[in-house]
Amino acid sequence: MQTISKENEKGRTPFMRRALKFVSGNPIVFLLLIAAIIVGALKDNFFSWANLSNLVSNTAVRFLIALGVSGCLITKGTDLSAGRQVGFAAVVAGILCQRGDYTGRLWKWAPEMSIWLVLLITIALGLVWGLINGLIVTKLHVPPFIATLGTQTIIYGISLVISDAQPIGGFQKIYTTLINGRVGNVRSFHLPYLLFVALVFGLLFYFIYNYTRHGKYMYAIGGNETAAEVSGVNTTTTLMRIYATAGVMYAIAGYLLAAKSGGASTSMGQGYELEAIAGCTIGGVSTTGGIGTVPGILVGVLVFELLKIILQFLGVNPYYNYVVQGLVIVLAVSLDIRKYIAKK
Amino acid sequence: MSEFVLEMTDVSKSFPGVKALDHAQLRLRPGKVHALMGENGAGKSTLMKCMFGIYKMDEGTILVDGKPVTIHDPMEALRMGIAMVHQELQPIPARTVGENIFLGRYPMKKVLGFIPVVDHKKMYADTAELLQKVRMTFDPKQKVGELSVSQMQSVEIAKAVSANCRVLILDEPTSSLTANEVEALFRIIEDLKAENVAIVYISHKMDEILRISDEVTIMRDGHYIGTWEASELTTDKIITQMVGREMTNLYPHRENTPGEVVFEVEDFTSINPRSFRHVSFSLRRGEILGVGGLVGAQRTELMEGLFGIRSHTTGVIRYMGRELRISRPKDAIDQGIAMLTEDRRGSGIMGVLSVADNISVASLSKYLDFGIAINTRKVEELVQDNVEKMNIRTPSSRTQIKSLSGGNQQKVLVGRWLANNPEVLILDEPTRGIDVGAKYEIYCIIADLAKQGKSIIMISSEMSELIGMSDRIMVMCDGRVTGFVEGDEATQENIMAYATQFE
Numbered sequence: 001m002q003t004i005s006k007e008n009e010k011g012r013t014p015f016m017r018r019a020l021k022f023v024s025g026n027p028i029v030f031l032l033l034i035a036a037i038i039v040g041a042l043k044d045n046f047f048s049w050a051n052l053s054n055l056v057s058n059t060a061v062r063f064l065i066a067l068g069v070s071g072c073l074i075t076k077g078t079d080l081s082a083g084r085q086v087g088f089a090a091v092v093a094g095i096l097c098q099r100g101d102y103t104g105r106l107w108k109w110a111p112e113m114s115i116w117l118v119l120l121i122t123i124a125l126g127l128v129w130g131l132i133n134g135l136i137v138t139k140l141h142v143p144p145f146i147a148t149l150g151t152q153t154i155i156y157g158i159s160l161v162i163s164d165a166q167p168i169g170g171f172q173k174i175y176t177t178l179i180n181g182r183v184g185n186v187r188s189f190h191l192p193y194l195l196f197v198a199l200v201f202g203l204l205f206y207f208i209y210n211y212t213r214h215g216k217y218m219y220a221i222g223g224n225e226t227a228a229e230v231s232g233v234n235t236t237t238t239l240m241r242i243y244a245t246a247g248v249m250y251a252i253a254g255y256l257l258a259a260k261s262g263g264a265s266t267s268m269g270q271g272y273e274l275e276a277i278a279g280c281t282i283g284g285v286s287t288t289g290g291i292g293t294v295p296g297i298l299v300g301v302l303v304f305e306l307l308k309i310i311l312q313f314l315g316v317n318p319y320y321n322y323v324v325q326g327l328v329i330v331l332a333v334s335l336d337i338r339k340y341i342a343k344k
Numbered sequence: 345m346s347e348f349v350l351e352m353t354d355v356s357k358s359f360p361g362v363k364a365l366d367h368a369q370l371r372l373r374p375g376k377v378h379a380l381m382g383e384n385g386a387g388k389s390t391l392m393k394c395m396f397g398i399y400k401m402d403e404g405t406i407l408v409d410g411k412p413v414t415i416h417d418p419m420e421a422l423r424m425g426i427a428m429v430h431q432e433l434q435p436i437p438a439r440t441v442g443e444n445i446f447l448g449r450y451p452m453k454k455v456l457g458f459i460p461v462v463d464h465k466k467m468y469a470d471t472a473e474l475l476q477k478v479r480m481t482f483d484p485k486q487k488v489g490e491l492s493v494s495q496m497q498s499v500e501i502a503k504a505v506s507a508n509c510r511v512l513i514l515d516e517p518t519s520s521l522t523a524n525e526v527e528a529l530f531r532i533i534e535d536l537k538a539e540n541v542a543i544v545y546i547s548h549k550m551d552e553i554l555r556i557s558d559e560v561t562i563m564r565d566g567h568y569i570g571t572w573e574a575s576e577l578t579t580d581k582i583i584t585q586m587v588g589r590e591m592t593n594l595y596p597h598r599e600n601t602p603g604e605v606v607f608e609v610e611d612f613t614s615i616n617p618r619s620f621r622h623v624s625f626s627l628r629r630g631e632i633l634g635v636g637g638l639v640g641a642q643r644t645e646l647m648e649g650l651f652g653i654r655s656h657t658t659g660v661i662r663y664m665g666r667e668l669r670i671s672r673p674k675d676a677i678d679q680g681i682a683m684l685t686e687d688r689r690g691s692g693i694m695g696v697l698s699v700a701d702n703i704s705v706a707s708l709s710k711y712l713d714f715g716i717a718i719n720t721r722k723v724e725e726l727v728q729d730n731v732e733k734m735n736i737r738t739p740s741s742r743t744q745i746k747s748l749s750g751g752n753q754q755k756v757l758v759g760r761w762l763a764n765n766p767e768v769l770i771l772d773e774p775t776r777g778i779d780v781g782a783k784y785e786i787y788c789i790i791a792d793l794a795k796q797g798k799s800i801i802m803i804s805s806e807m808s809e810l811i812g813m814s815d816r817i818m819v820m821c822d823g824r825v826t827g828f829v830e831g832d833e834a835t836q837e838n839i840m841a842y843a844t845q846f847e
Contacts, residue, residue, distance in 0.1 A: 211717045213708045220705050223694025230653060230691050231706040231760065232677040290696040 028282060028332040032303050035310055043313050051309065053182065053192050057260065059305045060198035061253050066276040066283075066301045067205050067294070068249030071242035073280050074222045076289035077137065077144030079243070081152035082250050082276055085129050086269030088159045089254025093122045094168035094264030102170030106163065115175045122251045129155060130247020134240035152273075159266040168264040179259035194256065201249070206294040214241060222289035278325075279304050282332040304328075346410030349374045349542045350395070350426070350511050355404030357390055364390040365401070366566040372511060372542040377533060379545045379553045379574065382563035382586055383779030388546050391563070392513050396428045397421045419448075427504030428513040435496055437489025442471035444488050445503045474502040478532050494525035501532060512536060513544045516777075518552060522639045530556055548777070550579040564588055587781050595812035596787050600794035602631035602815055607768050607799055612649065612659030620646040620823045623659070627768065627799045632790065634814030634831075635803040637843045641820040643803045644686050647770045651676045651683040663768070677706065682761035686772040686803070688750065692757050695746035699738050700727050702745045703756050707763035730759035734789055751782025758789060769793065772803045787813060807836050821845045 023030045040046040065082055072079040098105045100112035129151065136147040184190030209215040217238045220228040229235050250269075258264040283300025285292030307328055311321050350372045357365040365387045372378050380388050393399040395406065397415040405412050408424055415421050418428075435444050443450075446467050453463040471484035480498045488496060497517060504512050514533075518526045533543060533556060545557055553560065553574070560577055562569040562585045569585050607627040614620045620642045627633050635643050648654045650661060652670040661668045663679060670676045676683070685691040694702055704711065704723045711722040727741040734755040738748055745753055754774065761769065771790065775783045790813065794800055804810045810817055817829045819842035827842035 207717070211720070213712075213718065216701060216705060216708055216718065219697055219701060220694050223697040223701075224691070226691040227685075227694055228705065230651075230673050230683065230685055232674040233705065234674060286696070288696075290694060 026299070027335050028328065029299060029303055032306055032310070036306060039310050039313050046313055049188060049190055053190060055302075055305055055309055057192045057194045058308075059302050060192070060194035061257055061260065062272070062275060062279065062305060063198050063298060063301045064201055064249050064253040064256070065272055066279045066297050067201060068246035068253075069273065069276045070205075070280050070285055070292055070294075070297050071218055072144060072246055073277065073285050073287065074218055074289060074292045075239060075242060076222055076225075076287075077239075077242075078148065078277065079133065079246055080145065080148040080273050081129065081133060081155055082148075082246070082273035083269045083271055084152040084155040084159070084273075085126060085247060085250035086254040086257060086272050087266055088129070088155050088269075089122045089126055089251040090258040090264040090268040091159045091163045091168060091254075091266055092125060093118055093255040094171065094258040095163065096121065097171045097175045097258070098168065099170050099172050104170055106166065106168060112172070115172060115178070118175075119252075119255055122255045123248055126247040126249075126251025126254075127244055128247070129250075130244035131240065133247065134243035137243065138236045138239050156266065163264075163266055165266055168258075169262070171259065171262065175259050176262050179256055194260070197252075197256070201252075202294055202298060209294055214238065218242060219290055222291070224290075275304060276301075278329045282329065303332075346407065348372055348407070349409065351405075351407040351410075352391065352395060353405050353407075355391060355394055355406075356402045357387075357394060357399060358402055364566050365394070365404075367568065368404075368563060368566065369568045370395075370544075370561055371571070372544065373559070374510065374542050375537050375540040376558040377537065377543045377545050377556050379547065379557035379560040380563070381546075381548075381553065381560060381582060382569075383781060386563040386586070386779070387566040388563055389515065390566075392428065392515060392544065392546070395421070395511075396426060396513065422507050422509075425508060425510035426513070427507050427509035427511070428515065429497065429500045429504060429517060430515055435488045435499065438487060440485045441475070441482070441488055441491075441499055442468045442484040444499055445471055445474060445506055447503075470506070471502075474506050477505055477535070478502045479528065479535075494521050494528070497521070497529070498532070505536070509541060511542045511544065513546070515546045516548070517545070518547060518549065526552070548779075550582060553582070554579070562586055583780055586779075594784070594808070596784070596791045598632070598791045598794065598813075600630045600632065600791065600815070603629035603797070605629075606664055608660075608662040609650065610660045610662075612646070612661070613657050614642075614645065614649055614823070615655040615657050616645075618823065619654075620649060620820075623820075623825050625818055625825060625828075627801060629799055630794050630797045632794050632800045632802060632813055632815050632831075634810040634817040635801060635820065636805075636807070636810050636817050636839050637820035639805065640822070641843065642823040643820050644772055645823075646820070647683065647772055647801065647803060648685075651681065651770060653683075677764060677766075680764075680767040681770065682706075682764060682766035682768070683770040684754075684757055684761060684772060684774055686776065688753060688757065688777070693745050693753050696744055698742045699736075699745050699748070699756055700724065700741040703727055703730060703759045703763065706760050710763070726759075726763055730756070730762070734759060735785060749779070749782070751778040751785070754778055754782070754786060755789070758786070762793075766798070768799045768801070770801045770803075773805060774802060775804075775806070775809065807839065810834070810839065811836070819843050822847065 045051060065086060069079045069082050095106045096110065096113050096118040097115055133148055133151055136142050136151070137144050179193065181193045182190045217228065217233045220231070220233055221235055221238060225235060254269060257268060279301035280292065280297050281287065281300065282303055283296035283298070285297065304325070307325065308321065311324060348371045352368070352370045355365050355368045356363070368387060368391050370380065370391060382388050390399060394401040395415070397417045397420055406415060407413070413424065415424065436447070451463040451466040451470065452460050455461050468484045475482065475484060478498050478501050480495065482491065482495060488499060491499065517529060521529065536543060547553055554577065557574045559571055560574050560582065561571045562582065564586060605626045606629045610624045612620065612623040623646055637643050645654060649656045650670070652672045652675050661670060668679050670679070700723055704726060708718060711719045713719045724741060730736060731738065736755045737752050745756060748756070774790065775786050778786065790800060790802065802813060811834045814834070815831045817831065817834050817839060818825055819827045819829065819839055821843050826845040829838055
């Protein structure tokens with residue numbers, strides 16, 4: 001009965017028990033790891049640096065988007081405009097990063113810009129979209145689902161307008177080489193720069209979520225918005241910041257994605273919001289609010305990307321990929337929810 | 345034929361880390377009101393949920409009419425004639441009374457001989473009949489959301505009656521009812537008794553229990569303590585059995601001495617014409633000001649107005665002679681005012697968050713390193729400090745607050761406010777839904793705060809608590825302050841006299 005148990009009791013739990021607990025707590029992660037090992041044993045190139053690098057780069061971009069949307073999910077909201085914002089950022093960054101001497105240049109009147117300036121412009125525009133979403137949610141009191149359903153259509157429309165629905169290529173060389181750069185030798189050990197970008201943002205978000213007032217307020221709003229308000233939390237400001245931060249994250253992801261693909265188009269990022277939400281949910285972000293961690297989100301996104309690569313290696317018809325991915329989302333969440341149901 | 349309509353024996357149920365029921369039992373006779381009593385966490389609700397098929401029991405038997413049965417889900421319970429009116433009513437507000445009552449078993453008819461459709465005519469006719477049975481006169485086609493809490497409860501009871509129930513579980517049915525509404529409920533209960541329905545009555549209110557019930561079963565920590573004829577019992581006896589020790593003092597000895605006036609309210613009027621108006625009062629340093637009145641007297645609304653949760657039109661709030669501008673809770677908090685709200689789950693706890701997060705949320709600015717990073721060690725110190733001072737029982741500071749008992753949740757919330765070191769504390773029904781032992785602890789905390797010179801406003805609907813804890817009592821009726829009573833002169837009678845001064 002006596003009050004607080006000692007912290008060091010945690011350390012004493014035997015390794016096996018902890019391992020078992022992890023497996024029963026994260027069945028999907030465990031199953032996919034097993035699947036990866038099996039596929040690795042069957043296919044030669046699966047455990048290769050090239051494949052790892054591929055997995056890491058794909059995960060890195062998706063992780064940034066998932067981090068952005070996670071704040072919305074934790075506060076019981078959502079952001080359906082994530083994918084279109086990524087596409088918009090890719091289009092803007094792509095247009096502005098076109099070479100000055102490229103004949104298919106879209107905005108011939110614009111000077112060739114530094115790719116860093118383009119990054120800043122892209123981020124600023126992402127911030128604007130995020131603030132617009134935040135305003136609609138907090139000031140017009142439109143439920144986030146509907147608010148962002150509306151803005152995603154608007155954003156897509158604007159992407160079409162500014163790019164005239166043309167594919168965008170002819171990037172400055174530095175743009176693509178820098179973003180696709182890596183540490184180490186291509187044939188043996190190497191790590192893409194994108195990994196470090198993801199790591200930096202992962203750590204930053206971990207810090208924000210766990211060690212700042214903003215993070216605590218975010219969880220408080222997700223846990224009980226009325227109680228948070230009564231406790232002096234400025235819910236409007238907090239939500240505005242969350243949606244604005246999300247916009248910035250999508251912008252960065254879009255900027256990276258255009259360079260990564262070596263070209264941009266308005267269809268880029270389509271459906272990414274659903275992947276990001278799925279990743280978060282698989283990683284334990286609760287749709288009922290107040291729950292979700294950065295490591296969890298990373299695992300969720302990683303699992304999803306790992307699944308895609310496994311399917312690819314098994315030679316599954318790409319059309320079936322969607323079927324399998326959908327099944328995994330449903331399975332993962334249903335298994336996760338069982339934890340709570342079992343407590344009844 | 346068994347003399348009992350329903351028997352539960354040796355029922356045990358464990359949740360991770362806690363044995364909620366340990367060989368509990370309950371025997372219900374037809375046509376009798378059976379009170380089920382115990383502190384919060386004693387296992388009453390768990391036992392009822394096992395009976396109603398919401399929880400699956402680990403061991404134990406249920407006999408209906410002497411025959412063993414297993415109840416897997418509420419639908420099955422209903423089929424056996426067991427109905428439950430939940431502590432928190434769960435109606436569908438946008439649908440009509442009739443639709444709510446017949447939800448899940450709408451009377452059907454066939455159009456053109458083969459297309460099944462809901463028979464609305466029959467449904468509303470049956471509803472009207474049922475409402476008459478529970479002595480209610482409102483329209484069966486009215487939306488449930490437009491009804492008062494007591495009317496909604498009558499709808500729930502009507503629903504139970506319509507299922508031809510033989511066992512009716514009432515879980516804290518009077519917690520939000522006015523005195524008149526309680527009387528109406530008791531008349532319905534008498535009617536049901538006459539029809540041989542066995543009624544399980546869960547409540548913390550001793551006077552009600554002693555008045556309405558025939559038998560009383562008391563539980564403690566998941567154990568069955570015993571069953572008595574209600575006529576053999578007194579309030580003291582019940583409390584002794586519930587707590588397992590003699591409760592000599594219901595209220596602690598207070599050593600506070602009210603000093604100079606620190607907080608003043610003048611002509612405070614709500615933006616809503618039917619709510620509080622022209623309220624003026626003052627509060628002294630180290631004083632406990634009780635606020636009494638009937639449900640609907642707008643006491644909560646007034647306090648929420650002072651705290652900036654609700655809007656006001658006119659009125660002045662002064663603290664130490666300085667005028668305060670309060671338009672949202674943050675303003676009040678910044679001025680050293682704290683408010684423990686009435687609805688602990690709705691506007692108090694953040695259920696899925698940890699005890700540490702819940703206790704620190706209102707004072708996070710105090711634990712920052714470099715103006716940005718929260719120092720978790722300082723937060724942990726805050727938790728430990730409160731755990732020791734207030735005897736909060738929690739497995740760890742990381743435990744989700746929703747898994748704590750009501751009393752311990754309340755202590756965490758008190759801790760949340762004290763972390764800001766407020767000078768004026770508004771406590772709205774601080775002991776509602778809390779068991780007797782924890783109540784006493786909360787009283788001690790309040791008395792101690794007053795002794796330290798904090799000024800306290802305490803809304804309470806429990807007369808004895810109001811009289812036992814207050815230095816002075818402000819009584820409200822229908823949005824107005826109708827009178828003040830000095831604590832040592834307060835009686836139920838003079839408070840009630842002010843509380844019923846309708847215009």
